[in-house]
Amino acid sequence: MNLWLLLAGNSIAFGGLLFLLSAGFALIFGLMRIPNLTHGSLFMLGAYFAVSLIAMGLGFWPAALIAAFGVAAFGGLVERLLLRRLPGNELAQVLVTLGLSFMIADVCLMTWGGDPISIETPPGLRGASHIAGFGFPTYRLGVIVVAVLCATALWGVLEQTRLGAMIRAGVDDPQIARVVGIRVSRLFTIVFSLGAGLAGFAGVIGGPILSVYPGLDQDMLPLALVVVILGGSGSLIGSFIGSFAVGLLYNFGQALFPELAYVVLFLPMLVVLVLRPQGLFGRAAP
Amino acid sequence: MNRAAGIFAFAALVTLPLWVGNAYYVNIAAQILLYSIFALGLNVLVGYGGLVSLGHAGLFGIAAYAGALAINTGGNHFVAIASALAATIVAAAAFAMLALRGTGLGFVMITVALGQIVWGVAYRWISITNGDNGISIRTRPSPFGLSLATANGFYWATLVVFLVAVAVIAILAASPFGASLRGTRDQPRRMTALGYNIWLIRFLAFLFSGLWSGVAGMLFLYYNQFISPQAVALSASAEALLMVIAGGTGTLLGPIVGATLVVIMKNVASAYIERWNFVLGAIFVAIVVLMPEGMVPGSVRLARWCGTRLRLRTAPAHSATAPHPEGGG
Numbered sequence: 001m002n003l004w005l006l007l008a009g010n011s012i013a014f015g016g017l018l019f020l021l022s023a024g025f026a027l028i029f030g031l032m033r034i035p036n037l038t039h040g041s042l043f044m045l046g047a048y049f050a051v052s053l054i055a056m057g058l059g060f061w062p063a064a065l066i067a068a069f070g071v072a073a074f075g076g077l078v079e080r081l082l083l084r085r086l087p088g089n090e091l092a093q094v095l096v097t098l099g100l101s102f103m104i105a106d107v108c109l110m111t112w113g114g115d116p117i118s119i120e121t122p123p124g125l126r127g128a129s130h131i132a133g134f135g136f137p138t139y140r141l142g143v144i145v146v147a148v149l150c151a152t153a154l155w156g157v158l159e160q161t162r163l164g165a166m167i168r169a170g171v172d173d174p175q176i177a178r179v180v181g182i183r184v185s186r187l188f189t190i191v192f193s194l195g196a197g198l199a200g201f202a203g204v205i206g207g208p209i210l211s212v213y214p215g216l217d218q219d220m221l222p223l224a225l226v227v228v229i230l231g232g233s234g235s236l237i238g239s240f241i242g243s244f245a246v247g248l249l250y251n252f253g254q255a256l257f258p259e260l261a262y263v264v265l266f267l268p269m270l271v272v273l274v275l276r277p278q279g280l281f282g283r284a285a286p
Numbered sequence: 287m288n289r290a291a292g293i294f295a296f297a298a299l300v301t302l303p304l305w306v307g308n309a310y311y312v313n314i315a316a317q318i319l320l321y322s323i324f325a326l327g328l329n330v331l332v333g334y335g336g337l338v339s340l341g342h343a344g345l346f347g348i349a350a351y352a353g354a355l356a357i358n359t360g361g362n363h364f365v366a367i368a369s370a371l372a373a374t375i376v377a378a379a380a381f382a383m384l385a386l387r388g389t390g391l392g393f394v395m396i397t398v399a400l401g402q403i404v405w406g407v408a409y410r411w412i413s414i415t416n417g418d419n420g421i422s423i424r425t426r427p428s429p430f431g432l433s434l435a436t437a438n439g440f441y442w443a444t445l446v447v448f449l450v451a452v453a454v455i456a457i458l459a460a461s462p463f464g465a466s467l468r469g470t471r472d473q474p475r476r477m478t479a480l481g482y483n484i485w486l487i488r489f490l491a492f493l494f495s496g497l498w499s500g501v502a503g504m505l506f507l508y509y510n511q512f513i514s515p516q517a518v519a520l521s522a523s524a525e526a527l528l529m530v531i532a533g534g535t536g537t538l539l540g541p542i543v544g545a546t547l548v549v550i551m552k553n554v555a556s557a558y559i560e561r562w563n564f565v566l567g568a569i570f571v572a573i574v575v576l577m578p579e580g581m582v583p584g585s586v587r588l589a590r591w592c593g594t595r596l597r598l599r600t601a602p603a604h605s606a607t608a609p610h611p612e613g614g615g
Binding site: 029033035037082085086090091092094095096098099100101102103105106107110218221222225226228229258259260261262263265266269270273274277 | 340387399406520521531567574
């Protein structure tokens with residue numbers, strides 16, 4: 001019984017991590033119509049940045065923030081220098097992001113080597129907490145809290161601020177948004193940086209749980225894709241629900257059928273694609 | 287004149303082991319043919335159908351794994367090849383039914399996810415696939431008494447399959463089905479209005495394209511006598527897509543040229559540097575940045591330019607491409 005609760009808790013923590021990863025992916029895809037295949041690489045890059053920063057003597061949280069800003073800046077550069085040149089050219093965007101992801105993976109392998117590196121759990125969050133008699137790793141509770149805080153902040157920005165209104169307008173109808181005077185191209189840079197930063201941050205936060213290794217990007221990218229296929233593109237609530245669904249399925253799948261965890265992910269995707277191809281919270285394609 | 291070039295190319299291909307001599311280069315030629323088959327099949331979907339798939343390495347891998355498992359459980363080569371192709375068709379049908387639920391980018395994303403799931407299964411389902419260590423097979427088949435164990439034998443067998451693939455795909459491209467497939471790419475709404483079942487056309491194109499991925503996967507298994515998750519990874523799908531795009535989509539010669547380029551680069555690059563993935567990524571970015579007007583028009587323009595140059599060289603008196611034949615040479 002305890003085991004199942006622990007597993008459920010772990011799944012929720014993993015879902016929180018996935019949300020940080022895929023919220024940016026969903027927004028980028030929803031607003032810019034770019035399937036950002038570098039997203040897994042940005043996750044890995046954030047984690048590796050933090051490894052180096054921590055090795056330089058920084059604490060976990062400062063390192064996480066700086067790594068996130070670093071990845072966000074990198075994402076902004078990619079958007080400005082490469083993706084900006086290819087508006088509306090979907091095949092080219094797929095290829096550029098794919099090409100970049102190979103380059104990032106190879107550079108990471110060159111810089112940080114091939115061995116898995118684990119990031120130490122920050123001091124305040126080590127050990128287990130006891131809630132209603134059940135022990136549960138404190139750090140994972142922390143991850144859940146961070147994910148919920150980020151989700152709330154993102155929701156606040158999207159729903160309550162002028163910037164958020166402009167982003168939603170851009171997702172809904174980029175042409176009309178342009179006509180009413182919103183500088184959609186600037187939104188693109190902001191959203192791409194934000195998504196990249198979130199992915200990088202998720203990489204750091206995930207470090208103590210997953211550790212960092214070559215191939216982490218390839219492990220995370222399909223999870224983000226499945227979340228967005230499940231939840232629908234451009235929808236924050238969709239990626240929130242999708243993340244926890246995938247987190248649960250993936251963790252329970254790994255515990256029950258360790259060799260087939262990826263197939264377990266495939267089933268809900270199948271159901272959603274058959275019944276609701278635009279995703280649970282996505283709008284039908286125009 | 288085109289026919290003369292074709293006959294010359296055919297003769298050159300058939301006699302290749304005789305004038306190359308070195309087994310290493312004959313093996314590379316076999317690799318080029320094998321990947322050409324893969325790229326030709328993918329091009330049916332990408333070039334003629336306008337559907338970009340990044341999951342074809344999954345189909346390639348399913349065939350290779352199914353074949354390897356059939357051989358290692360005691361099946362003969364005929365059973366192995368049949369079961370590999372059957373598994374590929376079933377998987378391609380499943381892939382197509384799911385991926386065709388999405389359009390445009392949705393299609394790309396679903397194929398990426400499906401390909402990665404196959405990779406995950408190959409990597410994690412250790413009791414069946416032996417995980418990262420892969421599966422080896424002991425023998426190559428010897429159809430009609432031709433032993434494929436030697437480099438030359440394998441080359442000729444691959445060449446036969448390659449020629450069949452080229453012929454079948456050329457016939458398909460010129461057939462009414464090929465025309466309707468191009469129609470679904472360019473004018474899907476008009477095609478619907480004309481009464482064509484777009485979904486069915488795309489589905490059949492996916493099956494056909496997947497079948498050739500399976501054939502290439504089986505050849506790959508026989509070539510290496512080994513299959514591991516490496517062959518199923520996203521980078522393998524991306525390489526295949528690069529072959530199609532680098533050579534020019536929607537043409538018969540394009541994927542062959544692309545496969546030749548990529549295989550040669552890969553062999554050269556891996557002889558001098560370990561960073562093939564970096565080079566592959568850089569090539570992707572470079573192609574996109576150097577052809578800002580778009581991948582497809584860019585490659586077509588380039589292919590047309592190359593084609594004109596080639597035709598000028600082989601046939602200086604061709605009146606259609608060279609209005610002043612004397613100045614053309």
